[in-house]
Each structure stands twice: as C-alpha cells, then as structure tokens.
Amino acid sequence: MRPEVTFEASVRRVEGPLVFVARNADLGLNSMIEVVDREGRARVGRVAALDESTMVVEVLESTLGLGVRDTRIRVRNEPLLFGVGPGMLGRTFDSIGRPLDGGAPLPAVRRMRIDGLAINAARRALPRDFIETGVSSIDLMNSLVRGQKLPLFSGAGLPHDRLATQIALDARLRKGEDAGGFAIVFVGMGVSHDTAAAFRDAMASSAALEHTAMFLNLADEPATQRLLTPRYALTAAEYLAFVEGRHVLVILTDMTNYCEALREVSASHGELPSRKGYPGYMYSDLASLYERAGCIQGMPGTLTQVPILSMPGDDIGHPIADLTGYITEGQIVLDRELDRQGIYPPVRVLPSLSRLMNSGIGAGYTDADHPALANQLFACYARADHIRILASVMGEDSLPEVDRRFLAFGRDFERSFVNQQGRRTLEESMAIGWRLLRGLPAQELTRLNAQQLARYLEVSPHA
Amino acid sequence: MTEARIRWISGPVLRAVTADVFHAQEAVAVGAGALLGEIVQLAADEIVAQVYEDTTGLKPGDLVSGTGQPLSVRLGPALLGHIFDGLLRPLDTQGAFIHPGLGQPALQRFAFEPAVRVGDTLGRGQAIGTIGTPRPQQCLAPPGISGVVVTVAPAGSYREDEAICRIRRDDGATRDISFAHSWPVRQPRPLERRLPIGGPMITGQRVLDILFPVARGGRAAIPGGFGTGKTVLLEAIAKWCDADIIVYVGCGERGNEMAEVLDELPKLEDPRNGRPLMERTVIIANTSNMPVAAREASVYTAITVAEYFRDQGQHVALMADSTSRWAEALREVSGRLGELPGEAGYPAYLSSRIAEFYERAGRVSTLGGREGSVTIIGAISPPSGDFSEPVTMHTRRSVRTFWGLDRGRAQARFYPAIDPLQSYSRDAEALAQWWQIQGNPAWTAQRTAVLELLTEQAHLERMARIVGKDALPAPQQATLLCAELVSEAVLRQSSFSEVDRYCSPQRQTAMLSLVMRFVELARAAVQRGVDPERIAAMPMRALLQRIGEQYGEHRIADIGALWPQLESDFHALERAQPAAPPAAEAAHRAP
Ligand SMILES: Nc1ncnc2c1ncn2[C@@H]1O[C@H](COP(=O)(O)OP(=O)(O)O)[C@@H](O)[C@H]1O
C-alpha cells in the first residue's frame, strides 16, 4: 500500500459538493482523498474527473466552511476502501463506516473496495433455500429465498419498518438452522433518529442486537455521504457473508432517500437529467448495489437484501420503484387501501412478485403442493379482483352466482389470509389457503390437479 | 504502434492527445492494465475513447495505444457451450469476482477432419473441414478469402490458432487459415443474398406459434414492464425453439438469470435430438453491475457470433435481454461526450442503431451457398411499462413480430402474459402454408377465429361492466365462456411445468383443433337454446382447461381420441335440454 501523502492544494473553486483542485499530485480516477480544512477537520472525498491541470473532487461530506486558500489535501492513491474485520456485529457505524457507538475502533483484517467487484455470473450459485418469514402473503404467495434481493415497495406512513423488522427477527429456515451463522446489517439512509432507535430497540428486545451491524446516515447528513453508506454497509455484509461465511440479511431503508441524493449530486455535476430529474445512470447505480446480493459457488455464506422504498405519490411507475423493480428479484407491494381497512401486513398480493420463488419451493424444498396452491390462489384472487371491477357500476346483484362466490373469496382472502396477527408457519398459511378455496366451485379450480382436489378439497375425481 | 496520452477522464470516457494517426472505431488499450476501449470521436490531435472496463486509477498522462483494428472478437470452435462477457472473454474460467483487465481465452485444441485436398479450389465461404466439438462445427476461412489450397493439415488435433490450411489467392498472395479468426463486431458479415421468408421458427410456445409466429430469419420484440415475463419467455424460447444454435445475450440484466440458464441448460435435452441443450448455446453475459460501455458492445458481439454460425449453414436464434439497457448505455456515453440529446435524452442516432441491429437478422444464402438464418428476438424494458417511449417505438418500426406483455395478465399469473390485442405478426400469412404442410389445413381459420373471439371478449367485458354480466344475452355469455376457455386451455402455458413447457407443432394442432371444436359446438348449442351455465358445468370443459398439463408430448394421440367424447357430450347436453326458453328470449330476461 502506498503511503499517505499530504500536500497543500490550491483549491480553485467550491461548487456544491464539488471541489476543483489544482492537480499537483499523480492521482488516479476514483482515488480516495481527505480534504482537511483550516481547523484540521478531515472530510472524505473521491476524484470524480481529471484533466492535466485540475481534478474534480467530490466531497462526500458537507463542504461548508471549506476555504479556497487554506485547505490541505491528504491522499491515498487507491479507491475508497473499508477496513473490515471480526467484531463488526453488535456495532453501530456512521455513514462512512466509522464507529458511532463510542466503542473501540475496529480491528481491520482486510481492506475492501467499497464499490465491491461484480460477482461473476458464471460463479453464482442459484438461491434455493426457502426462508420462512412467518408472513402468509410472502411465504405462500411470494416466497423469499436466501441470496435474493426482494424490496418492499411502500408509501409514506405505511408499516414497512414494522414488516422489515419482523422479517429480520422472525425469518428462519425450515431445515435445521445452522446456528450462529446469521447476521443482520441495517442500513439507514436519510432516516430519522427515531426510525434508527426503533429498529435498534426491536433488535435489542429479542437479543438479535449482537448479530446486527447498523450503518446510519441520518436525515441531516449530506447527500454525498448518503451515496456511500450502502456501499460501506454492503462491503461489511460481503465480508460477513463471503469471508466469515454467515447468512446475512441486509435491510436498506429508505432507497428513496438514496435516489434523491443521487439526483442532487448529479445535478451539482451539471449532468443531463433523465426521467423526473434523476440521472440516466440511476439504473446502473442501483444495480451496483442490488446485484451485490447472492450466493456464490463454494462459499458458505449468502447475502440477502430487503431494500425498502417509499414510492413517491404511491406510484409504482415512479422511476425509483420502476428501476428497482427492473433490477430486484421481485417486490412486495404495500397498499394504502388495505392499510386503511386495518389489514396488516397490507400486502397487495397481485402486483407483488418473487422471481426466485420457483427455485425455492415445491417438492424437496417446501411442500409438493405449494406451487399449485399459490398459483390457484393467485388465479382466484385475480378473478375476484376482475369481478370487483365488473361489479363496480351495477353492484353485486348483477352478477351470476359463481361470480358472487369469487367476490366473497376475495374479501375473505384479504381478511383472513393476508391479514394476520403473529407468525404463521408455512403449513398454517397453506391450511388457510385450502380452506378459502373450499368456498369456490371445484370446476373453476383449474390450477389444481385431480389428486389435489381430492386430497384437500374432498372433490371426488368423477364429479 | 500508435500512442496517445490521457488528457481528461471521467467515468468510462477519456480524451487523449496524440501526434499519431488513429482511426474511427479503432480498439485501444488503456493504461497499465491495457483495458479495452474503442475510439468514438477523432480530432486532429485528440481522440475520445470509451473504455469497456472499470476506469478506477486511470489518470492524465496514462498511455492509450492503438491496436490498428476495429473492435473485434475471435470466432471459432471454442464458443458453443460456454459463457462470455460482452467482449467475448470467457467467464467460466474466472474467479468469483470479476477483476478489470480480463484476458483473452486460453487457446484450446480440437479435432480436425479435412474436406479439401491440395490443389482444390476453395471458394468463398466454403468449408475447409469439420471440427470435432460435441456438436460438429465447420471450419470456415474468414469471409472473402478464397483461392487454391496449397497445404492442408491431415486429420488430427490442432490448436485454435495453428495454421491448418494455406491458400494461394488469385493475386498470388498466400494466406494461412486456422480454426479461429477475428471479425470486427460492428461490421455485418457478408452474405451471398437474402432469401424470402421460408418457414416459421417454432418456439414451442402456443400463443406465439399459433397467434403471433416469427419466421426463421425474422425479427421480434418483447416489450413489457418489469415482472411481466420477458426473461422467462426468452429463456423458454432459447430452450425449446427449433433453431440449431442459440446465442443468448444478457445485456445489463441480472446475474442470477445467467446463472440459472447455465444451471439448467446442461440438464435439459433438445426434444428433437436428445442432446444437452447447452451444446447448441453460446451465452454472453454483461450483467447490470458490469461496465456500462461493454453493455453497448455486447449486442454487437452477440450478433457477430450469430452470423458466424449462420455462415456455417445453421439456423441461429439470438435472444437479447434487454435492448433497452443497450440503448441506455448509448445514452450514457453520448451524454458524457456532450452530444445533443434527443427524445428522453437518447442520442439522435438511436433509431438508426436499432434499425441497423435488426437488419442483421435474416434468412440468407451464405457466401458458401448454404442456407442459414439469424432470427433476432429482443426484449424491451419500457420505463413504467409505457410502450410510447423511444426504444419501443423505434423497435416497432424494425421488427415484424411484436409480442407485447401485459401487466394485468402477469399479475393474475396468466403466463405468457402476451396481450393478444396489442401483439401482432406480419409474417403470419406467409407461414400458413408451412402449417398446412405440417397437417393443419385449418390453421389460418383457427387463428383468425381465436383472434376474433379475444377481440369480442374485450368488447363484451366493457359492456358487462355497464349493464351487468347477467344481462348479456346467452350467445354473448357463451362467447365470454369460449374466450376464457381458449385462453385457459390453449394460450396459457407455464414455463415451469415439465409437461407443458414445450409444445410441439403436432400437439399444438391437436389441442387447438379440439378446443376450437368445443367452441363451435358450444356456440351452436346455445343457438339452439342450451343455457351457457350448463356448458360451463360440463366436465369436458374442465378437462380442456387442464389439457396442456394432462396431455404431454407422449399423449398427442390421446387428445385426438377425445373427439368422439366431445361430440357425444354435446349431444347429451342438447337431448337432456329441459324445456327452457330459447336463447333469443333469455336475452330479454329482466333486470
Ligand atoms: N411463461 C411463464 N411461465 C411461468 N411463469 C412465468 C412465465 N413468465 C413469467 N413468469 C413468472 O413471472 C416472473 C417474472 O418474469 P420475468 O421473465 O423475470 O419478467 P421480466 O423479465 O419481464 O421482468 C417469473 O419469475 C415467473 O415467476
């Protein structure tokens, strides 16, 4: 590793988070830099562009108070690295990986690039281990598997934090859990003090805190830093997963704040905006975070992500939700209307999706009849939804008897399946599912085969 | 060798000063790691290049050296059955994480069987011999090379770059030929001439083959919002279509999807010859977390590989998931170059790039006089699923088959979620003859009937919303019932069902004919006063709704055997008809 060099730089201009510095050191693109002000306070930055005489440094903290003449630059000619090592669990870090809990500094055994390296697609192992979250609308309908990236698409004021916390605490494997091997990384981006505190309290009350590392970028911290927080946290998560061999669940909240920061920084670079002012590279930028989830052949640990985003205006077509949906392996959509009806968790099942479900459920993974049951419930609930629209003008009375039974099914599905208090095993969720189907005419249940009809719905094959 | 020194760098784009002569689109090696790049703009003493790898650490003063060649890839026998990055560098020999500066593939040995003798005249595009890979390949001279064979290696095992044949060209110059040769990706490989539409490329997916078929050498697009089924459909086609060679390019999409293809293909057998599907497949993976500029190159790499196999007389299918990411990469680089943005920030040349790409599809007579084809199927990821955005609109003008995916169907888990009212195939008419020869003379009539039924269904549902479903006259209720049956029984097909994921043309014909016969009989019965509810309750209807799952490829004959049952069920229905008001009167039942 090259030694640190400190030199006086002549800062030529400060513009938002960007500092234009005379180029009198031989630095490469993306090098890490510390900008030290008059009082000796260091701020982290990175080299964003270079020409022969100037380098553009993106300061990742506030540039407030930086002078043009009295600023020194301390450099390391290497990209941003994070010193990771044992003992990260149970600790709390700031936006850029510095201990925030007053505890001892971390004994770093490895310095890893915060941007990570792309996982070689040819070396990925397929995520296949079903995680039982205890939530029916997830476990039965949109199953989560280890190594998946499955976001919660939510809206302001909806109980996404509660659901995410519940998943973090309740999730377990159905096969005997390999004990001690799990870890939770909580990444708060632009979150309020109370969100962070609530999460910590929840973890503490169930003794999960010692398995948890928290990275906090609070709402009042600069936007540039917010772009780094998930990168530090994911670097820690990669270390925990692929070096220490743990099964790591990363909760990222709130991706919307992250994207706003991205937009802000992009604007300060004078870049041409794409949709709604967000930069054209937002897809690639988000992918550089989300694609860090996964399983790797020959490595024991896994990295699962549950990012949370609040959809501006509850609009699933908003660029933040849209681009996320194009990258992640599905989404769990929370719905204001269900929430208003007092249904918890207010999961809107139809637009929700788990793309990895098929590889983690069925015979040998969960239950041989799990896929068919999920399919049938989807088909029936979608039909109920469709009939609801048909009936919206003329009322239920204009409907044939069959359709009315579907409507009743739809209501029941929301009230007694989606809605739940406490944890349910997959078996319990499936039992409710079969019970609901019994209220429908058997000949409409085309996603089930004769054996399933006979076994669960007591329909004789020759009926 | 030409040299330049970096003057400015930001992200994947650099400017470098030079006194040497560089050429437009020349490939360059950048910095100490010799990162691969390509010149995108030239001025008197300055070049602008995009770099295909992570530029971290590069700085002004670093060396940029010219290669004298446009961006090229090495084509040869080592491609089939393997996975590569966007610049055709093998990934299956790399570690868990990709470091910048991937090397070129190690040279491999292959068995060779000559097909020419010394003194023979080797015409353009003619094969020199056969290369012994699991799926035998032809050894071709690079396009345009012809002459008299001076030496040719005897049968044996040779390394990819070893000369196995020497040719004296007309101008007297000699040229050594080996298994592999390199070809610039942005330059279409020459062909003798284009051929008109022949037969369809059978995808094995009923909704596509029956309603919106694509021709061999055709061009199809699959637009759809996230989660509507683009990737699963592309993968299904890659697995089950009747092409000889598959080139699958994952352009800016998920790593896990590539891993899944890699995991599955070796385990699956080609239904036509029992060989592992992986043997016929080349995978090019430039996932969303890999460098953006290489995303742009990857689709050209893929089409070049496809053309290479076409030139061996093969029918090739190229799947590109997703062309939108390619367009976005163009936009990003264009933005960094400071070009004037057009619609939605895309450069003005977006539409011509898309057109040029699809133009490389086609059924052709190769230089060697063989018939070969490249069929392109490109996924499009329109922002918020809105088809009026630039990439979808420009692509629409370039393709002949359009498979629009519908969010509502996908959310109801009705797959493939093809919207029959938005999709089309301009090749359907030309392909009718093929189906006739294959034993379904009624194909066109059935296809038209299905499309009409689905159009009517949409119309009736709008009406039912206003007047109430119960108020629809019996024949219209029957139409709704029939449309639902056709959707359930024929159009729906799960890619995850071992029985139904592939449907041969014979089984398609058997299923479609039977279901359309049901529709005919149902409508006739209702005309004669049978209550649609009684048709809905028929066990035969329930059976047909599960027919795809119950009657796999081995039970095609059993489908035919259901005909008498179908006819007699309807007879029984009408005979047992209670004294009910005829349909016409039922229509006037109160609300
Ligand atoms: N033909 C199909 N058969 C069965 N399931 C499908 C099919 N198409 C899509 N799906 C389901 O929909 C999910 C999303 O499909 P995918 O192709 O990944 O969407 P897209 O590429 O359009 O974002 C899949 O994970 C799968 O569960």
Ligand SMILES: [Mg+2]
């Ligand atoms: Mg996809």
